[in-house]
Amino acid sequence: MSDKTITLSLMDPPYDSETTTTALRIAEAALDKGISVNVFAYEGAVMLTMKAQQAHPNPVKGTTVEDQQHPTTSGFVGALFEKAAGDVQFQWINCGLCVDERGAADWIDGPKRGGPGDFYKWTQESTNTLVIGTR
Amino acid sequence: MGKYLLIESRDPYEYGDPNYFYELARDLADRGNEVAFFLIQNGVFPARGGAKPDKIGELRQAAPRVRILADEFSLRERGISRDATAPGVEVTEIGALVDLLVEDGRKAVWH
Numbered sequence: 001m002s003d004k005t006i007t008l009s010l011m012d013p014p015y016d017s018e019t020t021t022t023a024l025r026i027a028e029a030a031l032d033k034g035i036s037v038n039v040f041a042y043e044g045a046v047m048l049t050m051k052a053q054q055a056h057p058n059p060v061k062g063t064t065v066e067d068q069q070h071p072t073t074s075g076f077v078g079a080l081f082e083k084a085a086g087d088v089q090f091q092w093i094n095c096g097l098c099v100d101e102r103g104a105a106d107w108i109d110g111p112k113r114g115g116p117g118d119f120y121k122w123t124q125e126s127t128n129t130l131v132i133g134t135r
Numbered sequence: 136m137g138k139y140l141l142i143e144s145r146d147p148y149e150y151g152d153p154n155y156f157y158e159l160a161r162d163l164a165d166r167g168n169e170v171a172f173f174l175i176q177n178g179v180f181p182a183r184g185g186a187k188p189d190k191i192g193e194l195r196q197a198a199p200r201v202r203i204l205a206d207e208f209s210l211r212e213r214g215i216s217r218d219a220t221a222p223g224v225e226v227t228e229i230g231a232l233v234d235l236l237v238e239d240g241r242k243a244v245w246h
Contacts, residue, residue: 004237018176019144022229025208029230035237128236130142132245 013044014073040119081110146177164198
């Protein structure tokens with residue numbers, strides 16, 4: 001465990017960019033090192049934690065849901081909440097206005113609603129902040 | 136002087152703007168700053184040995200003190216083995232990026 005914290009800001013929606021996978025890899029690696037992680041999800045990234053996401057079969061290949069083992073971003077994020085333990089925290093805030101305009105309010109357990117002020121507060125409290133913009 | 140972590144995720148053979156990021160790394164180093172240039176996602180393509188134009192070789196020649204790292208996961212996804220990378224590239228895990236992120240005073244920029 002360390003007393004360090006990193007804050008990530010994400011903007012990409014799910015299943016759109018490899019950057020989402022990278023950001024979640026960074027978060028997992030930090031937790032593994034005992035470093036706490038904050039994620040501020042902005043714009044389309046608020047949909048990463050939507051509870052209704054479902055794995056799907058591949059009708060082109062004729063494979064089932066079980067064959068595909070299709071990962072969901074909400075599953076990844078949920079696993080990060082489960083990985084955090086003790087003093088090593090994993091926090092996730094979804095931008096409230098971004099949620100409202102997308103009708104994207106039904107999340108897995110863990111994320112909270114917030115705003116840019118929360119992101120600013122995290123930047124002041126964290127060891128470092130990485131803003132990952134969309135393209 | 137400052138410490139910087141520049142994370143390049145874009146392929147300079149596909150887009151023009153990574154060239155500015157390479158220039159930023161060079162210029163920061165020229166001014167005495169400590170620069171770690173971390174290649175990830177399609178940003179690892181120039182890390183292939185023999186890639187032309189040789190973006191990594193050019194950066195190393197212009198700014199020998201810039202530390203150049205490449206994400207092993209991104210390399211592996213693209214079929215680039217460790218021993219096929221260009222000289223001067225440190226092949227490393229994502230944890231190395233985290234270690235750099237939590238160094239005191241290091242500024243991080245994603246591109």
